[in-house]
Amino acid sequence: xxxxxxxxxxxxxxxxAWVVALVIFFPILYAVITSFKTEPEAIDGxxxxxxxxxxxxxxxxxxxxxxxxxxxxxILSIGSTILALIFAIPAAWAMAFxxxxxxxxxxxxxxxxxxxxxxxxxxxxxxxFRNFGLxxxxxxxxxxxxxxxxxxVVWMLYTYFxxxxxxxxxxxxxxxANLWKEIVYVLTPMAVPGIASTLLLNIILAWNEAFWTIQLxxxxxxxxxxxxxxxxxxxxxxxxxxxxxxxxxxxxxxILGWFSQKQLxxxxxxxxVK
Amino acid sequence: MATQNTxxxxxxxxxxxxxxxxxxxxxxxxxxLYYSFQNYNLLTxxxxxxxxxxxxxxFYTDPAFFTAIWxxxxxxxxxxxxxxxxxxxxxxxxxxxxxxxxxVRILVISPFFVMPPxxxxxxKNMIMHPSYGVLADIAKFFGLQPVDWFAQYPLFSVIVxxxxxxxxxxxxxxxxxxxxxxxxxxxxxxxxxxxxxxRFIYLTLPHLSRAIxxxxxxxxxxxxxxxxxxxxxxxxxxxxxxxxxxFLIYRTxxxxxxxxxxxxxxxxxxxxxxxxxxxxxRAVGKNLDK
Numbered sequence: 004x005x006x007x008x009x010x011x012x013x014x015x016x017x018x019x020a021w022v023v024a025l026v027i028f029f030p031i032l033y034a035v036i037t038s039f040k041t042e043p044e045a046i047d048g049x050x051x052x053x054x055x056x057x058x059x060x061x062x063x064x065x066x067x068x069x070x071x072x073x074x075x076x077x078i079l080s081i082g083s084t085i086l087a088l089i090f091a092i093p094a095a096w097a098m099a100f101x102x103x104x105x106x107x108x109x110x111x112x113x114x115x116x117x118x119x120x121x122x123x124x125x126x127x128x129x130x131x132f133r134n135f136g137l138x139x140x141x142x143x144x145x146x147x148x149x150x151x152x153x154x155x156v157v158w159m160l161y162t163y164f165x166x167x168x169x170x171x172x173x174x175x176x177x178x179x180a181n182l183w184k185e186i187v188y189v190l191t192p193m194a195v196p197g198i199a200s201t202l203l204l205n206i207i208l209a210w211n212e213a214f215w216t217i218q219l220x221x222x223x224x225x226x227x228x229x230x231x232x233x234x235x236x237x238x239x240x241x242x243x244x245x246x247x248x249x250x251x252x253x254x255x256x257x258i259l260g261w262f263s264q265k266q267l268x269x270x271x272x273x274x275x276v277k
Numbered sequence: 278m279a280t281q282n283t284x285x286x287x288x289x290x291x292x293x294x295x296x297x298x299x300x301x302x303x304x305x306x307x308x309x310l311y312y313s314f315q316n317y318n319l320l321t322x323x324x325x326x327x328x329x330x331x332x333x334x335x336f337y338t339d340p341a342f343f344t345a346i347w348x349x350x351x352x353x354x355x356x357x358x359x360x361x362x363x364x365x366x367x368x369x370x371x372x373x374x375x376x377x378x379x380x381v382r383i384l385v386i387s388p389f390f391v392m393p394p395x396x397x398x399x400x401k402n403m404i405m406h407p408s409y410g411v412l413a414d415i416a417k418f419f420g421l422q423p424v425d426w427f428a429q430y431p432l433f434s435v436i437v438x439x440x441x442x443x444x445x446x447x448x449x450x451x452x453x454x455x456x457x458x459x460x461x462x463x464x465x466x467x468x469x470x471x472x473x474x475x476r477f478i479y480l481t482l483p484h485l486s487r488a489i490x491x492x493x494x495x496x497x498x499x500x501x502x503x504x505x506x507x508x509x510x511x512x513x514x515x516x517x518x519x520x521x522x523x524f525l526i527y528r529t530x531x532x533x534x535x536x537x538x539x540x541x542x543x544x545x546x547x548x549x550x551x552x553x554x555x556x557x558x559r560a561v562g563k564n565l566d567k
Binding site for chain 1: 283284286287288290291293294295297298301302304305306308309312367370371373374375376377378380381382383384385386387388389390391392393394395396397398399400401402403404408409411414415441444445446449450453454487488491495498501502504505508509510512522523526527530531536539540542543544546547549550551553554558
């Protein structure tokens with residue numbers, strides 16, 4: 004009897020969980036469905052069955068040059084992530100393996116820069132960017148995204164590096180490994196998973212950053228966030244096209260995101276929840 | 278333990294990051310502080326003069342300021358309430374043995390990866406639109422008058438969108454914490470005859486308290502800066518009904534070209550964010566000591 008009730012309760016919980024999950028996922032699903040509808044269909048009442056046209060995807064590309072903001076998003080998110088890693092890997096390394104009394108203070112201070120409200124420095128940054136000719140350039144936005152995500156990258160790497168046991172280095176040294184061998188054969192293989200996780204999460208964060216990218220770009224360097232935001236004014240009936248653009252904007256990162264659930268928890272809580 | 282050599286090396290390795298962040302923090306912030314005491318409008322850049330506390334006074338006496346502060350508070354508290362309560366509920370649900378758990382999890386966390394402008398536009402056009410949205414379709418189906426969400430309940434609509442984006446984050450963190458709850462403890466409590474409610478109050482909730490604190494603090498940092506969702510849906514309106522502090526400063530600075538006023542608002546935002554930050558640093562710092 005006990006067994007039967009567990010199976011029963013499992014079915015009940017399954018049904019509830021699936022209903023909740025589908026309700027939460029519904030707006031995304033509906034946008035994807037709408038992207039395969041024609042424009043008249045898109046506003047013609049509720050329907051989950053599109054006529055299956057690819058017209059919108061083609062129109063978004065031919066009329067609005069979708070490929071350009073997409074390329075910008077790819078360049079900005081990957082570029083800023085790699086730049087941040089170049090800065091952060093040595094720093095996190097030093098903090099994890101040669102900690103001093105001040106290491107903790109430096110880490111906390113880095114975290115505190117993340118808490119500075121972006122809008123508080125909007126004008127200085129805007130004026131600096133204008134004076135240095137960085138407005139609406141990929142270089143300017145890459146620098147910006149690097150700086151705002153650097154604290155998270157350092158923190159995340161630090162929490163990973165800290166878990167590499169120091170004894171293993173001593174053991175390697177006893178076996179006669181020199182510093183170079185130590186780095187190549189012992190430390191790097193142990194650090195790679197942490198670096199990969201950090202890379203993944205940071206690309207997601209940079210891809211979706213929607214304050215600085217909108218403020219500091221107009222056309223040339225505008226990534227998808229700014230591109231989609233430019234659709235906000237009502238320009239007649241364009242929902243199917245908007246849905247197509249939206250689907251393409253979120254699909255790559257959604258798929259990356261599904262693989263990064265664990266890293267997300269760790270990275271965004273600064274290691275406080277694992 | 279560390280020799281002088283490794284210490285020097287460690288400093289050199291940290292230097293690029295520390296210097297980059299120091300420059301990034303000190304220069305713009307001191308500029309903001311400086312501008313906040315200047316009468317400086319980008320439309321009349323030749324007339325820059327020392328303004329004392331005029332900008333602060335201007336911000337403080339602007340009725341929109343208190344509306345914005347109030348809206349910021351409602352937005353943050355509203356989203357926190359929905360995401361924390363919803364996150365615990367969904368976390369408990371996903372912690373049950375269910376069929377297709379992996380897929381359910383993926384569906385639930387997906388909204389977090391949707392960029393803010395897309396999330397806001399999907400909700401604005403396809404869900405909450407008064408004539409073509411799904412909610413309007415549902416209302417019509419039941420013979421009711423569809424609600425014009427963004428005109429009648431602008432702030433509430435923004436709260437719904439933002440809560441939808443952050444619910445996955447809260448769920449994921451609370452679920453991670455739930456899964457680390459000792460199974461033996463749960464069983465022991467069950468054996469002792471504790472029912473679900475008692476187990477939840479005396480065992481689960483205390484275990485979650487730390488994760489809940491982290492969720493609240495981190496979300497607050499991000500929620501204070503909500504911008505894109507307001508920009509593409511209500512643009513702060515009608516009037517100032519959905520303008521938060523971030524959006525008010527953006528309006529003053531970028532749309533009003535008022536550098537001094539925007540800077541004073543920025544300094545006020547920094548002070549408010551710092552109050553939150555102090556609590557967050559304590560919570561995270563405690564973990565570091567362990």
